[in-house]
Amino acid sequence: MADLNIKSVHSNSYGAIVIGSGMSGGYAAKDLCEKGVKTLVLERGRSVVHNRDYPTTTMMPWEFKHRGEIPEDIQRENPIASRCYAFKEDAAHFFVKDNEHPYIQEKPFDWIRGYQTGGKSLMWARQVQRWSDLDFEGPARDGFAVDWPIRYKDLAPWYSKVEQFVGVAGFRDGIPHLPDGEFLPGIELTAAEKHFKSVVEGKYENRYVISGRCAHITGNREYYAKQGRTICQQRVMCQRGCPFGGYFSANSATLPWAARTGNLTLRNDSVVHSIIYDEKKQKATGVRVIDARSKEMSEYYAPLIFVNASALNTNLILLNSTSSRFPDGLGNDNGLLGKYVSFHNYRGRMTAEYDGLKAFKTHGRRPTSGYIPRFRNLHKQETDFLRGYAAGVDSTRPVDVNYDGVGEQLVANMMNPSYGPWHINSHMMGECIPREHNQVTLDSQQKDEWGMPILRVNVGYDDNDEKMIRDYQQQVAEMFDAAGFTNIQVDDDHRAPGLDIHEMGGVRMGHDPKTSLLNKHNQLHACKNVYVTDGACMTSTGTQNPSLTYMVFAARAVDHALSQLS
Numbered sequence: 001m002a003d004l005n006i007k008s009v010h011s012n013s014y015g016a017i018v019i020g021s022g023m024s025g026g027y028a029a030k031d032l033c034e035k036g037v038k039t040l041v042l043e044r045g046r047s048v049v050h051n052r053d054y055p056t057t058t059m060m061p062w063e064f065k066h067r068g069e070i071p072e073d074i075q076r077e078n079p080i081a082s083r084c085y086a087f088k089e090d091a092a093h094f095f096v097k098d099n100e101h102p103y104i105q106e107k108p109f110d111w112i113r114g115y116q117t118g119g120k121s122l123m124w125a126r127q128v129q130r131w132s133d134l135d136f137e138g139p140a141r142d143g144f145a146v147d148w149p150i151r152y153k154d155l156a157p158w159y160s161k162v163e164q165f166v167g168v169a170g171f172r173d174g175i176p177h178l179p180d181g182e183f184l185p186g187i188e189l190t191a192a193e194k195h196f197k198s199v200v201e202g203k204y205e206n207r208y209v210i211s212g213r214c215a216h217i218t219g220n221r222e223y224y225a226k227q228g229r230t231i232c233q234q235r236v237m238c239q240r241g242c243p244f245g246g247y248f249s250a251n252s253a254t255l256p257w258a259a260r261t262g263n264l265t266l267r268n269d270s271v272v273h274s275i276i277y278d279e280k281k282q283k284a285t286g287v288r289v290i291d292a293r294s295k296e297m298s299e300y301y302a303p304l305i306f307v308n309a310s311a312l313n314t315n316l317i318l319l320n321s322t323s324s325r326f327p328d329g330l331g332n333d334n335g336l337l338g339k340y341v342s343f344h345n346y347r348g349r350m351t352a353e354y355d356g357l358k359a360f361k362t363h364g365r366r367p368t369s370g371y372i373p374r375f376r377n378l379h380k381q382e383t384d385f386l387r388g389y390a391a392g393v394d395s396t397r398p399v400d401v402n403y404d405g406v407g408e409q410l411v412a413n414m415m416n417p418s419y420g421p422w423h424i425n426s427h428m429m430g431e432c433i434p435r436e437h438n439q440v441t442l443d444s445q446q447k448d449e450w451g452m453p454i455l456r457v458n459v460g461y462d463d464n465d466e467k468m469i470r471d472y473q474q475q476v477a478e479m480f481d482a483a484g485f486t487n488i489q490v491d492d493d494h495r496a497p498g499l500d501i502h503e504m505g506g507v508r509m510g511h512d513p514k515t516s517l518l519n520k521h522n523q524l525h526a527c528k529n530v531y532v533t534d535g536a537c538m539t540s541t542g543t544q545n546p547s548l549t550y551m552v553f554a555a556r557a558v559d560h561a562l563s564q565l566s
Helices: 002-011 023-034 072-077 138-142 152-166 191-203 221-225 250-260 311-320 407-415 463-482 547-565
Strands: 016-019 039-042 264-267 270-278 283-291 297-301 305-307 339-342 348-354 370-372 389-396 422-431 439-447 453-458 486-492 504-506 527-532
Touching: 016 023, 016 283, 023 039, 023 250, 023 305, 023 547, 039 250, 152 250, 152 547, 191 370, 191 389, 191 422, 191 463, 250 264, 270 297, 270 311, 283 305, 283 527, 305 311, 305 547, 311 339, 311 439, 311 453, 311 504, 339 439, 348 389, 348 463, 389 463, 422 463, 463 486, 527 547
Parallel strands: 016 039, 016 305, 039 264, 305 527
Antiparallel strands: 270 283, 283 297, 339 504, 348 422, 348 486, 370 389, 389 422, 439 453
16 A cells, blocks of 8 residues: 555655636746746636637627627526626636525625636736836835735846737836836727827826736737747737637646646646645655545645645635644644735726817727826825825727618718717726735535535725725826816725735735734745745735736746756
8 A cells, every 4th residue: 555655645746736727826836847847737627728719709799699698597696707897608607606606795796707717817807017116015005905025126127028028019108116027019909098198198297098908919929939929910809708819818828838848747627726835854845636536535735835726715724724834724823814804996987088089089999998007196195095096098989880871871881980079988996905804715514516615705895995096086086177078977896805806915925924914925834845926926916916926926936946956
C-alpha cells in the first residue's frame, strides 16, 4: 500500500497548481508554463474551448428563438443572474444558474459567476484602466483600511508586460492619476462626446473626457497572429465568445499560449475543497479536489499554489482550508480572512439629449465608450465623502425609419431614414470603502451538493456611498448642462452590491501580518508558498475596472515565486 501511495503522489504532482482558469488564473498559468513549470490548472466548471464551444457566436438575430430575450420562466428561476446586463439568450449558457450554486445573502448581494474554462473572462466588459498612486496611497492618505505595501512604480513594468500581451486600444491622454499604457490605436469618441470633452476640459480643472481603454486588438496584427488572434471586428457581441480573438479572454489567449508549451494540464469539473497544509514542513503541499460529476475526492501536490478562484470563492477555499495550525482558515492568524470585502458603486445613472451636431451621426458599433476619470478629492479632501468616482459616458443618434407607403415609395422611405437628437447616457463607478463588517463567512450547517459549506455574504452600502451617488448626480448633471444637453434625467437604480461584478477583498495585502493576510508579493504572510492574485487580494478598490490589475499582480507574483524556488 505504501508503494501505491507513493506512486499516486508522484502521478498527481506538479511544479505549480493554479486554482481557477479565468482572468488572473489564466495569466498565472501562462507565465508559469512559459518558464518551464509543469502546471496544473483546476477549473470547477465545464470545458469551454475557444471557438469550438461558442454556440451563438455567429448567429443572426432571427436565429434566436426568443429574439435574444430570456423567457419569463427562466428569469423567475434566475432572479440574480437575470439582473446582469449580459444574461441574454446569446450568452446565458456562460452564467451560473441561481439554483445550482446557492449562497446566503445576509444583505442583498447579486453574486454573478461563470463556472467554465476562462471563467468570466468570456463575458467581461473589457475596460482596462491602470491604477496610479492616487489609488495605492489612498488608504494611508485618507485613513481607511490599511496601507498598500506597494506603489505604482512597483507595478508599472508589469502593466506594460500584460498590456502588450493582452492588446489594449487607447490614446495617450497624459492624465497623472490615470497613467498611459502600451496602447494599440485608440477608438474615437463620437462627435457629441468630443463636444462634451471640449466643454468639460475647457471649463473645469482636472476633469477629462477620454475614450475608455479597452482590451481589444486594433493593430500589430503580426504579433497577435502568433497567439491565433486577429483584429477586433467591432461586432460588440463579445459576451458570446469572440471567434476572432479580437478581445482578450483566457480562452483565446493565455490558456492556449500556456498549452503550446507542453507544460499545462487543465482539469475541468474540479471543485477545490481546500489547500493541504503540512505542519512539519510549515507550508502548503497540495490541494484537495472534489470531482464535480462523481463527487469523489482526490489530492494534487505542488510546491507552489496560486489561488485565483475569483474573490469570494478564493475566500471560501481559504476559510475551508483548516488544520491544527490554522483552525480558522489557511493563513488566518489575525481573524481577518473574509473581512473588508468591497465592491464598486454603480448605482448612479443619467440620461440626456442634445439637439446639436446634426451633420453627424453614429454608424456601426464600438466596443468602448467615453470615460470620465475620477475628479473628486484628487489633491485635497473637498467633499463630505471619502475618495471619488469615475463615470462612463456614451452617445448615439437613434434612427427613425419611415415605413409608410407601398412599393417604390416604401423602399424609398426605408432607404432614407432620419436621425433623432443625440441620446446621452452616463453611469458612475464609485470607490467603496472596505469595512470590517462587510464580510463573507462559511455557514456552519448548510452544504452544497459537493459537500462544500455554503457561503454567507454580509456586504452592503454605507453613508459614504449614498453621499457619493448624490455628488455624481449633481456634478455630471452640471457638466451635461454646461454642454447644452437637455432633458437631463438623474437616477439611482438601487442595484444590490455585486451586480458591478467587481467584488474585491477578504484576503487583503498589507505590511503587517497583524492587519493583513498577504505581503507585497501576494504571498500569505503565514504560508509563503501560497499566492493570491485575484480580486480577493485587493486592499482597496479604486474606481477603475480591476481585471487588468489582477493580471498584473499575477505576472509579478509568478516572477517572485520562481525567484524563491531557484
